[in-house]
Amino acid sequence: MVEILSNWGWDVSFPTAVFIFCSLYIFTVVTVIWVVGLFQQNHSMMDGFYGWGYASVGWIAYLAARPTTPIAALLLLMSSLHGARLGYYLSKRWIGYRKIGTGDARYAGFYKQLQPGYWWKSFLLVMHPQTIVIMLISLPTIYGITTAPDQPATIPVLGFLGMIIFGIGLYYEWLADGQLEAFKADKINKGKFIDDGLWVVANSPADKGGNAAGGKRYLETGVWRLTRHPNYFGNTTVWWGIWLTCYAAQPDLWWTVAGPIFNTIMLTKVLGTAFQDKFMGSRPEYQAMMSKRGGFFPRFW
Numbered sequence: 001m002v003e004i005l006s007n008w009g010w011d012v013s014f015p016t017a018v019f020i021f022c023s024l025y026i027f028t029v030v031t032v033i034w035v036v037g038l039f040q041q042n043h044s045m046m047d048g049f050y051g052w053g054y055a056s057v058g059w060i061a062y063l064a065a066r067p068t069t070p071i072a073a074l075l076l077l078m079s080s081l082h083g084a085r086l087g088y089y090l091s092k093r094w095i096g097y098r099k100i101g102t103g104d105a106r107y108a109g110f111y112k113q114l115q116p117g118y119w120w121k122s123f124l125l126v127m128h129p130q131t132i133v134i135m136l137i138s139l140p141t142i143y144g145i146t147t148a149p150d151q152p153a154t155i156p157v158l159g160f161l162g163m164i165i166f167g168i169g170l171y172y173e174w175l176a177d178g179q180l181e182a183f184k185a186d187k188i189n190k191g192k193f194i195d196d197g198l199w200v201v202a203n204s205p206a207d208k209g210g211n212a213a214g215g216k217r218y219l220e221t222g223v224w225r226l227t228r229h230p231n232y233f234g235n236t237t238v239w240w241g242i243w244l245t246c247y248a249a250q251p252d253l254w255w256t257v258a259g260p261i262f263n264t265i266m267l268t269k270v271l272g273t274a275f276q277d278k279f280m281g282s283r284p285e286y287q288a289m290m291s292k293r294g295g296f297f298p299r300f301w
Helices: 002-007 015-042 044-063 070-099 105-113 116-135 139-146 157-185 229-248 251-271 272-280 286-294
Strands: 198-202 214-221
Touching: 002 229, 015 044, 015 116, 015 139, 044 070, 044 116, 044 139, 070 105, 070 139, 070 157, 070 229, 105 116, 116 139, 116 251, 139 229, 157 229
Parallel strands: none
Antiparallel strands: 198 214
C-alpha cells in the first residue's frame, strides 16, 4: 500500500494525505453504488456498504502508515470489530429485503419523494451525505492510526478506560441487533415492535401470560427492556470509546472529538432515536412504552 500511494504522489507520512485518500476511496465506492442504484430505482445497497466503510478506512490507514504502536493496533481492532459487525448485519438485512423484492422502505420512499430529478437529487441528498458522515465519524480512527510515530510505546491508563467504554457499546449494539433480528424472524411478531424487551424463544409451552402460544413464549429479557434504542446507544458509546483511546495516546488529537459528537447528535437529535420516535409516536402502544423506558440511555430502574 505504501509503495502504491507513494507512486501516485501521496505522502503517507502526512496523516491528512491518508485521510484525503480514504475520503476519495469512500466517494468512489458510494458513487459506484449510486450508479447501480439508479438502474435498480432503489439505493438501499448503500446500507450494505455503510458499516464496511468504517472498517475499510481503518484498514487503509493502517496499511498506509504501517504503525508499530499498540494504540494503533488497538484502534484498528476497534474499528474493525464495529465496522465489520455493523457491515455484516446491514448487508444481511439488505439481502433479505432484496429477496422479497422491496428493498429498504426508506430508500423506496426517497425514490418517490425526490421526483422529478431523482438521479441528481439522490447523488447530493441521499448518497454522498453518507460519505461525509463516514469520514467525519472516522476522524479518531484514521488520525489515531496514522500519527503512530508520536504515540507512547504502551497503552495509557485512559486508553484502558476507552477500551471499557468501547466494549460496553459493542455489547449493546451486538446484542440489540441480534435480539431484534430474532424477534423479526418469527412470523408471530409480524407488524409488531419489541415491547419490554420481549423476544420469542422456541420450544416453550406458554407466552408471558401463561397461555398456550404454539410452543413459544415471550421472555422479559434483553437490552430492549432498558432503552427503546439500545442499538443507537451502543453505536454512540463505541465511538466515544474509540475517541478516548485515540486521545489517550495523542492528546493533540483532541479535535477528533468532532467525530463522536457528530455521531451522537445524528443518532439522538437528527436521525436515530428522534426519527424513530416521531415515526412510531402516533401509536398508543408505543406512547405507553415511551413513558416507561429510557429513550436513549438504559434505564435500570
